[in-house]
Amino acid sequence: METQNASILLVDDEPDILEFLSYNLQKEGYNVFRASNGIDALKIARKVRPNLIILDVMMPQPDGYEICREIRRDEQLKDSVVAFLSAKSEEVSQIEGFKVGADDFIGKPVKPRVFLFRVQALLRRQNGVKETSNRIFFDDLMIDKESYTVVKAGITIELSKKEFELLILLSSKPGKVFSRDEIFLKVWGPEVIVGERTIDVHIRKIREKIGLGNIKTIKGVGYYFA
Amino acid sequence: METQNASILLVDDEPDILEFLSYNLQKEGYNVFRASNGIDALKIARKVRPNLIILDVMMPQPDGYEICREIRRDEQLKDSVVAFLSAKSEEVSQIEGFKVGADDFIGKPVKPRVFLFRVQALLRRQNGVKETSNRIFFDDLMIDKESYTVVKAGITIELSKKEFELLILLSSKPGKVFSRDEIFLKVWGPEVIVGERTIDVHIRKIREKIGLGNIKTIKGVGYYFA
DNA sequence: ACACACTTTTAATATTTGGTTAACACACCG
DNA sequence: CGGTGTGTTAACCAAATATTAAAAGTGTGT
Numbered sequence: 136m137e138t139q140n141a142s143i144l145l146v147d148d149e150p151d152i153l154e155f156l157s158y159n160l161q162k163e164g165y166n167v168f169r170a171s172n173g174i175d176a177l178k179i180a181r182k183v184r185p186n187l188i189i190l191d192v193m194m195p196q197p198d199g200y201e202i203c204r205e206i207r208r209d210e211q212l213k214d215s216v217v218a219f220l221s222a223k224s225e226e227v228s229q230i231e232g233f234k235v236g237a238d239d240f241i242g243k244p245v246k247p248r249v250f251l252f253r254v255q256a257l258l259r260r261q262n263g264v265k266e267t268s269n270r271i272f273f274d275d276l277m278i279d280k281e282s283y284t285v286v287k288a289g290i291t292i293e294l295s296k297k298e299f300e301l302l303i304l305l306s307s308k309p310g311k312v313f314s315r316d317e318i319f320l321k322v323w324g325p326e327v328i329v330g331e332r333t334i335d336v337h338i339r340k341i342r343e344k345i346g347l348g349n350i351k352t353i354k355g356v357g358y359y360f361a
Numbered sequence: 362m363e364t365q366n367a368s369i370l371l372v373d374d375e376p377d378i379l380e381f382l383s384y385n386l387q388k389e390g391y392n393v394f395r396a397s398n399g400i401d402a403l404k405i406a407r408k409v410r411p412n413l414i415i416l417d418v419m420m421p422q423p424d425g426y427e428i429c430r431e432i433r434r435d436e437q438l439k440d441s442v443v444a445f446l447s448a449k450s451e452e453v454s455q456i457e458g459f460k461v462g463a464d465d466f467i468g469k470p471v472k473p474r475v476f477l478f479r480v481q482a483l484l485r486r487q488n489g490v491k492e493t494s495n496r497i498f499f500d501d502l503m504i505d506k507e508s509y510t511v512v513k514a515g516i517t518i519e520l521s522k523k524e525f526e527l528l529i530l531l532s533s534k535p536g537k538v539f540s541r542d543e544i545f546l547k548v549w550g551p552e553v554i555v556g557e558r559t560i561d562v563h564i565r566k567i568r569e570k571i572g573l574g575n576i577k578t579i580k581g582v583g584y585y586f587a
Numbered sequence: 588a589c590a591c592a593c594t595t596t597t598a599a600t601a602t603t604t605g606g607t608t609a610a611c612a613c614a615c616c617g
Numbered sequence: 618c619g620g621t622g623t624g625t626t627a628a629c630c631a632a633a634t635a636t637t638a639a640a641a642g643t644g645t646g647t
Contacts, residue, residue, distance in 0.1 A: 246644090246645075247645085248644075248645090295593080295594055295595080296594080296595095297594075297595065298594090308507075310505070310507070310508040310510070311507045311508055312507065312508055312509050316408055316410075319408070320408055320409055325394060325405050325408060325409065329595085329596065329597090330596070330597060330598085331633095331634095332596085332597075332598080332634085332635090333595075333596055333597080335633095335634060335635060335636085336595085336596075336597090336635090336636085336637095337595085338634095338635090339635065339636070339637095352633090352634070352635095353509050353519070353521070353522065354521070354522065354603090354604060354605065354632085354633055354634070355521075355522040355605080355632085355633070356509055356522050359508060359509075521604085521605055521606085522605080522606095523605075523606065524605090555606085555607065555608090556607070556608060556609085557622090557623090558607085558608070558609080558623085558624090558625095559606075559607055559608080561623060561624060561625085562606080562607075562608090562624090562625085562626090563606085564623095564624090565624065565625070565626095578622095578623070578624090580614090580615075580621090580622060580623070581621085581622070581623095588647100589646100589647085590645100590646090590647085591644105591645080591646085591647100592643100592644090592645085592646100593642100593643080593644085593645100594641100594642080594643070594644095595640105595641080595642070595643090596639105596640080596641070596642085597638105597639085597640070597641085598637100598638090598639085598640090599636105599637085599638090599639100600635100600636080600637080600638105601634105601635080601636070601637090602633105602634080602635065602636085603632105603633085603634070603635080604631105604632090604633080604634090605630105605631100605632090605633090606629105606630090606631090606632095607628105607629085607630085607631100608627105608628090608629080608630100609626100609627095609628090609629100610625105610626090610627095610628105611624105611625085611626085612623100612624075612625070612626095613622105613623085613624070613625090614621105614622090614623080614624090615620100615621090615622090615623100616619105616620090616621090617618100617619095617620090617621105
């Protein structure tokens with residue numbers, strides 16, 4: 136993968152988190168730079184031009200939003216990929232975050248695998264030749280394929296991997312009816328064989344989380360996203 | 362091109378050839394599935410319903426011919442486009458191949474450019490026979506096969522499976538009168554036996570949903586779409 | 588290595604809905 | 618008028634899906 140050797144700038148005022156995240160990133164072969172405040176962050180960013188900048192929202196002085204705004208203003212940095220770190224409680228902050236130009240939101244506490252997965256996705260985006268908008272919007276619903284996140288009416292909803300992949304599939308062609316076979320094939324792959332009810336259960340969980348209206352059933356045919 | 366994103370099933374017991382061909386196909390953006398024996402091939406084919414199936418003739422157990430025969434027997438697969446791969450020496454085999462219902466013969470060794478060209482041609486054929494789009498328009502009516510819905514004067518109407526299949530049949534040849542027997546055969550299949558009134562009831566439901574004008578009756582003959 | 592939390596799958600049960608039927612109404616034609 | 622073919626309606630039934638809870642599988646942190 137091209138995403139190896141990428142440089143990442145981590146900005147957080149809590150040394151533990153900085154340590155934890157950079158440990159995980161370095162283990163994967165990324166080139167990690169750290170800053171514990173906004174001033175240093177910008178200074179380093181301008182020097183290094185990192186492929187990805189990860190900002191903690193809650194910081195003294197210039198907080199994450201401020202830094203991000205500054206980055207977007209800076210001619211040389213404005214195309215950087217910026218991700219925010221934040222305690223998952225604060226829903227409002229996400230909207231604010233996207234407003235100032237964030238590319239992703241990662242909720243704390245972070246699990247290593249999820250974190251690395253997202254970083255990878257973000258770097259892919261940066262390299263990405265084509266970018267067909269990885270966010271899908273439907274009235275009050277936003278589905279972000281890269282960050283495995285769904286935001287419904289401003290609040291973030293966590294979906295498991297399978298749930299998310301299923302939702303992505305359905306929402307990739309709103310209106311199109313996906314047969315069970317098609318769903319099995321595209322979400323589980325050709326080899327895997329699981330019981331029929333498995334899909335129903337996942338569908339149910341998704342409906343439970345994002346509401347009943349979005350996924351509809353046509354008996355004998357399949358499911359579709361509306 | 363419509364032929365992009367097509368799914369192709371490659372079947373060969375020689376891993377090298379499989380690898381070589383799928384590499385070339387994937388490079389062109391095709392969705393490639395592989396199988397190294399007939400059993401797997403049929404299993405995958407039934408799940409995936411590939412647009413094109415490429416079979417090596419010389420394989421242990423069920424050889425290419427056997428697989429092709431089975432495909433032609435299978436109700437769901439019999440309309441697939443099937444191409445054979447074979448060492449070009451064996452001329453006899455071609456006759457056998459066309460007998461079992463092959464659509465094309467590709468001689469080994471294959472050159473990538475020739476191979477891709479043929480694949481393209483075969484996929485065009487597959488699309489050509491079918492409708493160019495899965496939407497059918499009639500003044501203020503749109504029938505969308507993909508979403509099992511009908512849009513009438515801008516508003517979306519949901520149809521059940523049978524209703525939709527019936528409507529698809531009638532609208533596939535506007536003006537043509539379909540006899541009851543023909544409808545039974547094409548919508549219900551040859552085995553299923555249901556009462557005469559069943560059709561009427563479905564016709565009624567469709568009329569109820571999309572309006573009375575579109576489906577007309579000719580007593581003693583059948584129904585047609587106007 | 589263990590316990591814990593979380594996801595995925597299974598299995599068993601309930602519920603829904605679409606397809607079918609049957610009974611009857613209507614229309615047309617000799 | 619009867620006869621034939623179609624329209625209409627409501628009720629039934631079976632198949633498809635929904636819903637649960639519990640088991641099996643996964644990864645994570647201690």
